[in-house]
Amino acid sequence: MSTNFQLGITQSFPCNYLPNQQERLLIATDERLHNSEHYGWLMSQGFRRSGDQIYRPHCELCSACKSLRVLVKEFCLSKSQKRNIKKNNVFTINVSTEKKAIYYPLYENYINTLHTDGSMFPATADQYNSFINCNVTEQLYLEIWHKSELISVAVTDILKDALSAVYTFYHPGYNKHGLGVFSILQQIALAKDMLKNFLYLGYQINECKKMNYKNRYYPHQVLIENSWQTVNK
Structure with missing residues (x-):
């Protein structure tokens, strides 16, 4: 441009x-x-x-x-990711294009239980709306249900050639199910079904434990000095 x-x-x-x-x-x-x-x-x-x-x-x-994006067409599941899918195959996936009122109580419970040491604690409706509302691009909401209970929502932006993972929150009672990983795997599968090239995961920070998980999805690309570098396992 x-x-x-x-x-x-x-x-x-x-x-x-x-x-x-x-x-x-x-x-x-x-x-x-x-x-x-x-x-x-x-x-x-x-x-x-x-x-x-x-x-x-x-x-x-x-x-x-470092900005990181997964090459969804070439993506290969690792052994641990296959185990994650097998463990969570009892759940139902639903994709919504509308934000629902039932999302906020789930978000509030997630922040106030699992992220009490973070900048988003305590959760408020204004704070929630400030990050989830978007006039820039279309969004979808990848929902995970256990029977009739909503247990996870992954807010996802829709771009011409990619999806972008904005934020995922889930029921703390399912913390041992690896729903963060499961949501990313479902976003990758959805991006592939939608014929997208990439899933953007945000910023990889190797020195930060809560931000260094994004490089576990191969192959991926990292933006280094304005050039996307491909990383294979």
Whole structure:
């Protein structure tokens, strides 16, 4: 794209993932970028969204955050991922294109039980709506049900050539089922069924335990110095 667009830079603030680090974000402030076509291009340049804010890490002294996307057409299940699917085959998968009121109680329970040490605790409706609502691109919601109980929701953006995993939350009582992994595997399968090339998983941070799981899905690509590098197992 040869058109010039306006970007903004935030002030530095304490990093949510790495201790003793300062975080700074590059923000796509130009409203012309806030549509599905341009957002897809921004994703390929390492950006993501939270609500309608489109951002990319732009830290002065750190480059730990690496955008990662799975090559869905070439994806191969590992032994542990096959076990995860087998363990969870009692659950039902449903894909919704509408956000449902039953999602928020599940989100609230998830945050207030499993993430009491995180920046999103305590959960509030305003906070939930600020990240889940989106006017930039279409979304789908990958639901996991156990009989008549909703136990997991994976918020997923739809792009021209990809899906993007935005956020997944689940019932804490099913914590031992690996629903985070199961949701990603279902998103990969869905992306393949929709003839997409990629599933964007966000930022891989090797030094952060809660953000270093994304590189377990092979093959994948990591954005390094503005070039996508393929990683095979």
